[in-house]
Structure formats: structure tokens, C-alpha cells
Amino acid sequence: MLKKIVIFGVGLIGSSFALALRKANAVEQIVGVGRTQTSLLRAKELGIIDVISTSIEESLKNADLVLLAVPVAQTEAMLAAIKPYLQKQTVVTDAGSIKGEVVLAARRALGEKIGQFVPGHPIAGLEATGPDAAIASLYVAKKVVLTALPENSVEQIAVVAQxxxxxxxxxxxxxxxxxxxxxxxxxxxPHLLAYALVDDIANKPNADLLFQYAASGFRDFTRIAASSPEMWRDISLTNQTAILAELDAYIAQLTRFRAQLAAGDGDAMYAMFSNAQRARQNWQRSIETAEIQPKQDSDK
Amino acid sequence: MLKKIVIFGVGLIGSSFALALRKANAVEQIVGVGRTQTSLLRAKELGIIDVISTSIEESLKNADLVLLAVPVAQTEAMLAAIKPYLQKQTVVTDAGSIKGEVVLAARRALGEKIGQFVPGHPIAGLEATGPDAAIASLYVAKKVVLTALPENSVEQIAVVAQxxxxxxxxxxxxxxxxxxxxxxxxxxxPHLLAYALVDDIANKPNADLLFQYAASGFRDFTRIAASSPEMWRDISLTNQTAILAELDAYIAQLTRFRAQLAAGDGDAMYAMFSNAQRARQNWQRSIETAEIQPKQDSDK
Structure with missing residues (x-):
């Protein structure tokens, strides 16, 4: 059992982590740290955290595990603030949806203490935010990807994994x-493609007419275009290289399709559609057998 | 009340139309015509149609209304087969998801009888197909677009609209x-974009790894990529001009976004994402107040 965990950021991700560990009876004390006093008070009121700490030094004393559940852009400053008080037995992890840039930021901020940081990314979420949206079951049957560093010990990785x-x-x-x-x-x-489609339509002179006839295919395709612009700007900037590569491959794919359509090449289009249909159906079957997927995730 | 309607094609669309009219007590006799004897027998067994007709001539006698609920590619041949037996009082409509090409096909097939054809497109569907999937409520609160012709009389349009x-x-x-x-x-x-994304991923050497981490955003974005390849090939070919125009605008939009991403222009990306988010949220609110949207439509 963990004696003390510290959660930086008591939003949906951090608060659900706390609720789940408490439900599993896996932790004695949960300390909340954050910039928003109202969220911290609410989290304490809801029984998500035991203690609100206003001192990073105090909060880190004898901590087993620290979870950073803050926007990726704040990771470096947060780790730099933590470093002076980070005791040897404490393991730090995060929940950021980008890992390459986070690791670079962590190396800059933590220096020789980098081995105490085990980067992580829970593939779960809800459209709602804040401590009130937190649920103990948020991570049940969901994947959490750890991107362990060469400097992490097996024991440090195990603390986070467990x-x-x-x-x-x-x-x-x-x-x-x-x-x-x-x-x-x-x-x-997919997030960028959905944003681009809605923006494209919204900027047309007849946008009102178009939206009037948008139906359920459009609704599902564009659901992720209602996601947070701040978060997706940060993800775009911090995962720039990989996203550019995917975007280029996709633009090339659309350009090939455009040529097939312009040539009236029904066979080529049929082949592409069937390949996609088959892959989509196989994927759907695999997730249906593998895990239960709640309806309204936002998989940052 | 309609005395006799004839439904060509007792799949989901045709059968649901029959069930709904019967439930509304709006028709005396429903005749089913089709290529698949098993579907017709099943539709009769389910009480969707009263009579199976194997003679187009016989079926059209004293008919008030004919619905063609067949793939768009079959419209011309079907109308040509109907024409010799089409009596003056009968109005014909269709359920095709493309209208420009259908109107051209109808003009070729019906000639001087074109005024009797009132083209239509119900914006409703389900992923399931066939008479067993039919439900009387399929069209409740859904839009049906009529693209009336100059040759249609007000009365002919009214028969279909009512x-x-x-x-x-x-x-x-x-x-x-x-x-x-x-x-x-x-x-x-959106359908073509979803197909293209799934095909793009499925063709990568690490497709299995990628699909393993696809989550609910991907699931909703790509749901329409499980649609019928035949139908979408036909839609692509018959609505080629309009789709090419949309595809070009979208590729241009992605190319602009690519430049912003490559330049690290967070402000420009943020502006695009927020515009899309706002438009998507406004649209969502408008459909929530306007109509009830069942979960699993496929809006061809």
C-alpha cells in the first residue's frame, strides 16, 4: 500500500486516479496541489483528496508517488518546482498525451533526478472536466502507456505500473x-481532420444551410472537433514532427483518391473503400471482445 | 388515404416507409416488387407488404404512389421498365442519396412522363439492412428532401410530401x-475522409500496433468507414463534380494547416480549432433542440 501520493492538478484525470486508488484501498493519504483553490476545495469536499497543500516542500515529504495531471505545457515548470524537494524514495509520473517533448522537458527540469520520473499516458477521458466529473471507474479496462526511461529502475517503473x-x-x-x-x-x-472539416464548412457562405442537413454520420465524425482548442494547439506544437509526417501521408492519400475520382475509376475507389471497411470492421470486433468502451471518451 | 402504393425494393428504406404508412393508417394496399424473392417473402411474412407482385404491369394498375428504394445505379433501368405501364394518376418517387444524376436518368427513362416523377431523399437510415431491420419510426422527425422538377404539378409533389x-x-x-x-x-x-484515414492506417507496416491504441475518438470518427463500399463507389461516381469541389477545398484547408503547423504558428492553429469548436457546439445545440437523433444512423 502507498502511504502518500501527491496529485498536481485535481481535474478529471488526477481526481479519477485518486478515487480509483482509494476505492482499491491502495493508498493511505492523498494530497492535492493545484493552482485553482476552488477545485482543490471541491476535491476535498468530494473526498477525492485528504489534504490541500499550499507548500510543494511540505506536500512532497515522505511521498511515495507524485502524479502530474496538468497541461503538457506546464510539465517543465512543475518539475522544476518539485526538484529541490524531491526525496529519493519518491517516484513521479505524468498523464501527458505527448511523451517525446515531456521527456526532454523532464530531463531539463530534473537533471540528475531524471531516473525518478516515469512518463505515462492514460488513454481515457470524458468530455466533462474538473473534480466533479471524476469517477473511480474511469481507467477500468483502459490502456495506460508508460514510456520508461533508461534511467528508471525496475522498482520505480513498478510503482507507477502497479x-x-x-x-x-x-x-x-x-x-x-x-x-x-x-x-x-x-x-x-483524426482530431485535426475533424477540426479542419468543421472549420471548412463553417467558413462557407452557405454554412447555415449546410449544417441544417448534417446528420448522424457528420455528428460522430466531428464529435472530437468539440475538444479543447488549447489542448490541441499544445499537442500539435509538441508533437509537430510526427503529426507532420501523418498529415503528409494523409494529404498524399487524398490526392491519390482525388485522381481516382476525377478519372471515374470506380474499381480503384471500391478497392480503397472495401479495404477500409474490412479494417474498420476487424478493429471494431477486436475492441468489442477486448474491453468495454464507455460512450463518451475523449482519447487525448 | 392512398389506395395502393408499390414499393420497389423492400430493404430497410422501402420497408420502413411501408410500416410507417401502415401505422398511420394512410394506405389500403401495399405491393412489393423486387429482385430478391426471399426478401419479398420475408416482407410479406412480417406484414410489411400485402402482396408480392412478379409483374410490373400488374403491380402498377391503379397505383397512387410508387417508391423506388433501390440502389441509385438501378434507377434508370427500373424507371424504363415502369414507363410502359405507368398510368396517369400514379406518382413515382425515389429514395436515392444523389439527385442530379437521378434526374438525368429519369428524364432519359421516362421521357414525356417525367412530370410523374418527384425525386426524393430521406435523410435517415440504420446500419442494419433488409426488411427485418425495418421500423415504423425510422423517419420520425427526420428530414426528407424533395427536389421537385419544373414538370411536376403541385398535386404530384403533394402526394409525395404528404x-x-x-x-x-x-x-x-x-x-x-x-x-x-x-x-x-x-x-x-466525411465518408470519404473516414475511409481514407482507415485505409491509410491499415496499409502501414505497423497497422496492428496502431489499431491497438485507437480509442473512442477514432471509433466515432471512423464509424462511417464501415459503410457499404458499393454504395459509396456509386455515390462518388454519380456526385463526382460536387465531391471534387469539396475535396479540393478540404485539401487546400489541410495544406494551409500543414503550413501553420510546420511554422509552429500556435495562434493560427488555435484560431482554427476554436472556430471549429464553436461551430460544432452550436450545431450540436441546434440538433438537440430540433430533433431526436437515434444513435446508429447512417446518413446516406
Whole structure:
């Protein structure tokens, strides 16, 4: 059992982690740290955290585990603030959806203490935010990707892996580079494509008419275009290289399709559509057998 | 009340139309015609149609209304087969998701009888197909777009409009060209983009790894990529001009975004994302107040 965990950021991700660990009876004391006093008070009121700490030094004393559940852009400053008070037995992890840039930031901020940082990314979320949206089951049957560093010990990795497993999650490992390439393809690119489509339509002179006839295919395709612009700007900037590669491949794919359509090449289009249909159906079957997917995730 | 309606094609669309009219007590006799004997027998067994007709001549005698609920590519041959037996009082409509090409095909097939054809497009569907999937409520609160022709009389248009209204649908009118341009933007383009993304990923050497980390954003974005390749090949070919225009605008939009990303222009990306988010949220609010959207539509 963990004696003390410290959560920086008591939003949906951090608060759900706390609730899940508490439900699993896996932690004695949970300390909350954050910039927003109202969120911290609310988290304490809801029983998500035991203690609100206004001193980083005080909060880190005898901590087993620290979770940074803050926007990726704040990781470096947060780790730099933590470093002077970080005791040897404490392991720090994060929940950022980009790992390459986070690792670079962590190396700059933590220096010789980098081995105490085990980067992580829980593939779970909800459209709602804040401590009120937190649920203990958020991570059940969801993947958490750890991108362990050469400097991490097996024991340090195990502290983080076990905490997530106690939340019900399935822990995977990837290198930071593989992580960022994978999510550029299956998450970041679709988000950008959905934003681009809605923006494209919204900017047309007859946008009102067009939206009037948009139906359920449009609704599902563009659901992710309602995501936070701040978060997706930061993801775009911090995973720039991998996203550019995916975007170029996709523009090339559309350009090929455009040529087939212009040539009236029904066979080529049919082949592409069937290949996609088959792959989509196989994927759907695989997730249906593998895990239960709640309806309203936002998989940052 | 309609004395006799004839439904060519007792799949989901045709059978649901029949069930809805019967439920509204709006028709005395429903005749089914089709290529697949098993579907017709099943439709009769389910009480969707009263009579299976194997003779087009016989089926059309004293018919008030004919619905063609067949793939768009079959419209011309079907109308040509109908023409010799089409009596003056009968109005013919269709359910095709493309209207410009359908109107051209109808003019070729029907000649001087073109005024009897009132083109239509119900914006409703389910992923399931066939008479067993049919439900009387399929069209409730859904839009049906009629693209009436100059040759149609007010009375002929009214026969079709009233039938759809008795199914619970909301009838709109557009020109065939406007219809095809609108659906190219809000339905056809998203389908093609979803197919292209899944095909793109499926063709990568690490496709298995990628699909393993695809989550709920990907799931919703690509749901329409599980649609029928035959149908979308036909839609692509028959709405080629309008789709090419939308595709070009979208590729230009992605190319602009690519330049912003490559330049690290966070402000420009933020502006695009927020514009899309705002438009998506406004649209979502408008459909939530306007109509109830069942979960699993496929809005061809």
C-alpha cells in the first residue's frame, strides 16, 4: 500500500486516479496541489483528496508517488518546482498525451533526478472536466502507456505500473518516440481532420444551410472537433514532427483518391473503400471482445 | 388515404416507409416488387407488404404512389421498365442519396412522363439492412428532401410530401444541384475522409500496433468507414463534380494547416480549432433542440 501520493492538478484525470486508488484501498493519504483553490476545495469536499497543500516542500515529504495531471505545457515548470524537494524514495509520473517533448522537458527540469520520473499516458477521458466529473471507474479496462526511461529502475517503473493496475488499467510500454508516432496516427490526425472539416464548412457562405442537413454520420465524425482548442494547439506544437509526417501521408492519400475520382475509376475507389471497411470492421470486433468502451471518451 | 402504393425494393428504406404508412393508417394496399424473392417473402411474412407482385404491369394498375428504394445505379433501368405501364394518376418517387444524376436518368427513362416523377431523399437510415431491420419510426422527425422538377404539378409533389409527412418526416425542398452540393459537403466528404484515414492506417507496416491504441475518438470518427463500399463507389461516381469541389477545398484547408503547423504558428492553429469548436457546439445545440437523433444512423 502507498502511504502518500501527491496529485498536481485535481481535474478529471488526477481526481479519477485518486478515487480509483482509494476505492482499491491502495493508498493511505492523498494530497492535492493545484493552482485553482476552488477545485482543490471541491476535491476535498468530494473526498477525492485528504489534504490541500499550499507548500510543494511540505506536500512532497515522505511521498511515495507524485502524479502530474496538468497541461503538457506546464510539465517543465512543475518539475522544476518539485526538484529541490524531491526525496529519493519518491517516484513521479505524468498523464501527458505527448511523451517525446515531456521527456526532454523532464530531463531539463530534473537533471540528475531524471531516473525518478516515469512518463505515462492514460488513454481515457470524458468530455466533462474538473473534480466533479471524476469517477473511480474511469481507467477500468483502459490502456495506460508508460514510456520508461533508461534511467528508471525496475522498482520505480513498478510503482507507477502497479498504481495504474490498481485503478483497473492495462499497462503497456512503448518508447516515447513510438508513443508519439502511434498517437499522431490514431488520435492526433483524426482530431485535426475533424477540426479542419468543421472549420471548412463553417467558413462557407452557405454554412447555415449546410449544417441544417448534417446528420448522424457528420455528428460522430466531428464529435472530437468539440475538444479543447488549447489542448490541441499544445499537442500539435509538441508533437509537430510526427503529426507532420501523418498529415503528409494523409494529404498524399487524398490526392491519390482525388485522381481516382476525377478519372471515374470506380474499381480503384471500391478497392480503397472495401479495404477500409474490412479494417474498420476487424478493429471494431477486436475492441468489442477486448474491453468495454464507455460512450463518451475523449482519447487525448 | 392512398389506395395502393408499390414499393420497389423492400430493404430497410422501402420497408420502413411501408410500416410507417401502415401505422398511420394512410394506405389500403401495399405491393412489393423486387429482385430478391426471399426478401419479398420475408416482407410479406412480417406484414410489411400485402402482396408480392412478379409483374410490373400488374403491380402498377391503379397505383397512387410508387417508391423506388433501390440502389441509385438501378434507377434508370427500373424507371424504363415502369414507363410502359405507368398510368396517369400514379406518382413515382425515389429514395436515392444523389439527385442530379437521378434526374438525368429519369428524364432519359421516362421521357414525356417525367412530370410523374418527384425525386426524393430521406435523410435517415440504420446500419442494419433488409426488411427485418425495418421500423415504423425510422423517419420520425427526420428530414426528407424533395427536389421537385419544373414538370411536376403541385398535386404530384403533394402526394409525395404528404406520404412522407405521414411517416413523421419533415419535408424540405431543394434543387437537385443544391441537394448534391449540400450532401457532398456534409455527408459524402466525411465518408470519404473516414475511409481514407482507415485505409491509410491499415496499409502501414505497423497497422496492428496502431489499431491497438485507437480509442473512442477514432471509433466515432471512423464509424462511417464501415459503410457499404458499393454504395459509396456509386455515390462518388454519380456526385463526382460536387465531391471534387469539396475535396479540393478540404485539401487546400489541410495544406494551409500543414503550413501553420510546420511554422509552429500556435495562434493560427488555435484560431482554427476554436472556430471549429464553436461551430460544432452550436450545431450540436441546434440538433438537440430540433430533433431526436437515434444513435446508429447512417446518413446516406
Amino acid at each position: 498504481a495504474w493496475q490498481q485503478c483497473g488499467a492495462i499497462v503497456h510500454e512503448l518508447t516515447p518516440e513510438n508513443h508519439d508516432a502511434v498517437f499522431a496516427a490514431v488520435s492526433h490526425l | 406520404a412522407w409527412q405521414q411517416c413523421g418526416a419533415i419535408v424540405h425542398e431543394l434543387t437537385p444541384e443544391n441537394h448534391d452540393a449540400v450532401f457532398a459537403a456534409v455527408s459524402h466528404l
